[in-house]
Amino acid sequence: MSWLRTGYAQYPVVCTWIVLALLCTFLWWMGANLNGDVDDLLKLHEIRFLVETGNIYDRTLPNILQPEPFVTHWPWIVDLPYALVTWLLRPFIGLEPALSVASFAVPLLMLLPALHFFYRILAAIGFQTPAAALPLAILFAVRSFFEFEPGRIDYHNLEMLLLLAAVALLMSERRGAAAANGAIAALALAISTEFAAFFALVMAVYAFDFIFSARDGAMRLASFGATLSAGAVVLFLAIVPFGTYAVARCDSYSAPHLLALACAGGTFIALPLLLRERGGWMLRAGLLVGLAGASLVVTIGLFPQCVNGPYAVLSDYARDNWLNWIGQEKSLLTRRNFVLSSGIASILIFFIGALAPAMIVGVGKVRDRSLIILALFSVLAVVQSVVWFRYFRYVPLFAGLGLPLVFAAFFPMRLKIETYMTVRNYAAPSQKYLLLAPGLVLSLALLLFHLAVKPAEPNAPAGQLADSCDLVTTPKFDWPAGSRVLSSPLVGIHLLSPDPKLSIVAIPFHNAGHGIERAYRFLDPQTENPRAIVDEAQATHVAVCAWRGKPLAWLENGYSFASALIEGRPPEWLSECATDPSSPLRIYRYVGTDGSQPACPTLSVAR
Template sequence: MVDGMANPLPLADSADRDARGSLARIALWVLLFYLAAFFKPVGDLLFEGAMADSDDFLRLHEVMNWMAGQGWYDVSVPRMNWPAGADMHWSRLVDVPIALLAALAGLFTEPVTALRIAALIWPVLVLFATLLTIIAITERIWPQANRLLVVLFALSNIAALELSVPGRIDHHNVQALLIYTAILGLVSRDRPWALPLTGVSITLSLVIGLDNLALVLLLLFWLGLAWALGLRHASATLRQIGLWMGLSLAVLYPVSLPPSAWLTPYCDAISVVYLTLIGLIALCFVALSLVDRFLGAMSPVAAIATRLASGGLAGGGSALIFWKSFPQCMAGPLSAVSPELSERWLSTIFEAQGLIDFANRFGAAHYAVPLFIGVMLASTALLAWRGLLPARALPILAILAIGLVLSFFQIRALRMVVFATVPFCVIFADLIARRVAATVRLAKPARLALTALLCLPLFPTVWSVAADLALPSSDAPPPSPAVAAADEVGSADPDENAVTCNKASQFALLASLPGGTVFNDLNTGPAILVFTPHTIIGGNYHRNERAILDTEDFFEADSETAREIARRRKADYLVYCRAGKARTAREFAATSQTRQPMEKRLLLGNEPAWLERLSASSDLLKVYRIR
């Protein structure tokens, strides 16, 4: 591998950086692409308040509560898990930019529209910041990179763009951005701001949420391993990152927790648990960086052995301290989740499933993106072996490999790291263009067409489309007559297979009813909080175990048992979103006719007499009054 900024290939042409893509041109292209790609979702958000995920609705509700006077440290949801209220583990930090955007928009429009404008602008800003970070990373390892080519590869990456759809205001896109700013610091370590940026980004990412805890820990482990193997500048890198992790934690910890909670151990959010963990890692990094001073004239092999031993002792000792201090959290952020909740609820959340389980359920075509990442890793390793890749590219390779491994445990790791393929796609495209220009004697348009054709495998979307065409999406047998009949339930509605009930007009009937408590399916709960004044029972948030299990019990129970659960929870209404349930209806229709759980009865339009249907039979959002 070539060290530093050296590059064995000459710079392409003498065009200046502006010709390769100024910030203004990049912003224009991103905006035009965004409006074209998400034209309908943008309109649905602005005019209907529609967002893609229940987490986005809950984030918006948190912002609304804070702007209405809820305390900075109080991130509970009083109207969920009524009457006790829902305890939440989210950070208030992500609410700040969204609230600021809403307040600014509120100077020119009414509050509801202002919040929708904020929910539209925020993911665009995060996407633009992420793209600028990817551009900077690419230029650090391949100085002649064309910025617009970086944008092209990034914006054509559908898997990564899931984090940037209109209304995507949960914290995952911010965490992905922080991962890339941390990588930018590592590939720019010769700049004075670089390693401080890495240390602060790592800490801030964990303070915002622990979804990427495993990703961060493995990245830190790789940094320690790079030091142990004697990579150039690794000692100074450890020291700087350790110092800045500690300093940033000292600032962010009191901002995130009130003094009364500083010593309360939470496994699922920033607390004394992760204060200890981050502090131990930071201390180890600083201490290990001093070991090199005592290596003296050791041989390279002896020096590596000494570093490995020192790192093992420091890491093992830290792990022992952490285990003895917080044994209840050794299974990770969801350690407090009971076995029952894990089996009945957590195991059904798709993004928390491993790659193999996910592909088994939704089709083998979902192996396409991981396969693309694996091929990119192997191809880039070949580049490095041939000396065509600078050593500063190692952190990008590391995060890509880490994400690929973690995807076998949680599929959502892929969307965090798939943008890391972009720098290597740009490099391969540049090499292909050079080879075609040097060896193919064709007219320029023909050369460009050939280059474009040869570059098609560099787009993960091409892999996904090819996999969709070549591989079956499901192994389900042809439907029986009973199953086919179930497909006719509500078939007049063109949105039968919609992912969710997420538009204000769908909730207008419910919002017009007298205030009360709603028994709801878990995914629809946060939207009810945003669109109506009602209180609700459940939501997909693990700290509220009883509410989740009561909801699961209700929809799995027979009519009389479900009625008793509704009475115990003092529910006035039942709301059930039928969107996307066509497959479930088919499965229910194919099961025994003697078992009639509530969900089956609702899907097939056979609700019990103690439910008064208020919504039309064709409505996706089913609304009932509980008698």
């Protein structure tokens, strides 16, 4: 086994990648899609469309008609790695097999550079032998690294890779690292504003170095600003179609995003070059804050419609009945089903690890630049996860970097690892228990809050009940030409296919708000004429989750129309299609006022 130890000592990142890739592949083979969600289904549809058309500017996806067209908010650059692999393999094995290979391989390939930057951060925060700490760090961070599992093809893994790269480069004091970070920030924010707070912190660190005249801080800020501005312009030209440059799309890269990034980059270039070594920290800070405030006022003044963020396109009805019921869109303060469950154990562990670096900096009075940067990003990740649960998926990354520091503080001698996991940054023995305090206090506070505060839980919308079944087992159907299915959004995304004969009205994405509202109003007990909504959506079929057991009194009492469809008692203007008894769905065809009705779908042979 000495060759294994030697190999790992020389190539710890590669060896770790091999083990993680094998683990992710095994879990994928077993069907354990741990971090997967419906984003992957839409991304597959999107990549297929890009490969087939080659049109990088047309983001209107086929087969989704609300009846308004569906325009995806993801730029084509997110699809590029998958499209390239598919284009290369398509002539040899065909489109669908090539897509499958790309979906399998690209996430695993992106895992390698992600681990590289994770390792660089681990080395920067003080481990003299980071290879020895890497397995422990990966053990605690593995939940985040499951974002790189085969088939996980949405943008979260790419954003995670860019975040790790940004933090690692931020810890370097070289101008080249700052320049690279500017390009990374432009790319990450062009993909999505989800990481806006993280990259605002990147900018703040470079600005801090400039304000307080850190070594080469002025030129690092200027280098960062130059590549940020240049990257923002280049990506704008690559993403936004000619002739639509002035159009604001609040949920995807467009004019307001370019203006904000260009103003920030221009400020970061101009101030260091104008001030050089002149002016104290108050002048520098005042000018930076003033220019940032002016840029914000100008951007909001020109594009006030984007003040409410990417979800501004949703109606109040869609927000109340659909968006606010999605778990990841909630706060930890409102997720009783997570905090008051076994999930509290993972919260405790992750919060202890993520907040430990901040305690080392505060209690231990450590002034190590890299550890301070890690502490800042870790605290930001925790705060965002409490406010908005979708950010919790990134907390294990920072917990994985912080928990080895806790481990080294508690067990440096007992486990005889002082040679391998000696760190320059951890609290004194008398202070080591304080490392646990922030995570314990925050977790306990969340627990007590949910035990003390019991908010009223409104009845679930009928649309939620109509897609509450095991949709992973949804069979494939052959649809008659011109079919358009009105269903709850989750049912719709599982029915979505490249079949040109089929269109879907509603899928669970905010830019399909028109279709979502129609689907939910169709099933809403308050809707007086659901048939009118079928006509409005121009639907030919209706699909809902099926209940094939004894009638459910609570369902029938609260949701008379939805329960009739779920239990197979349709009105006279809907006719049920024959489906396999094991199918999770009931499918109905719409009977027109003239008595005409479309054909039913048949079970596809190619399942």
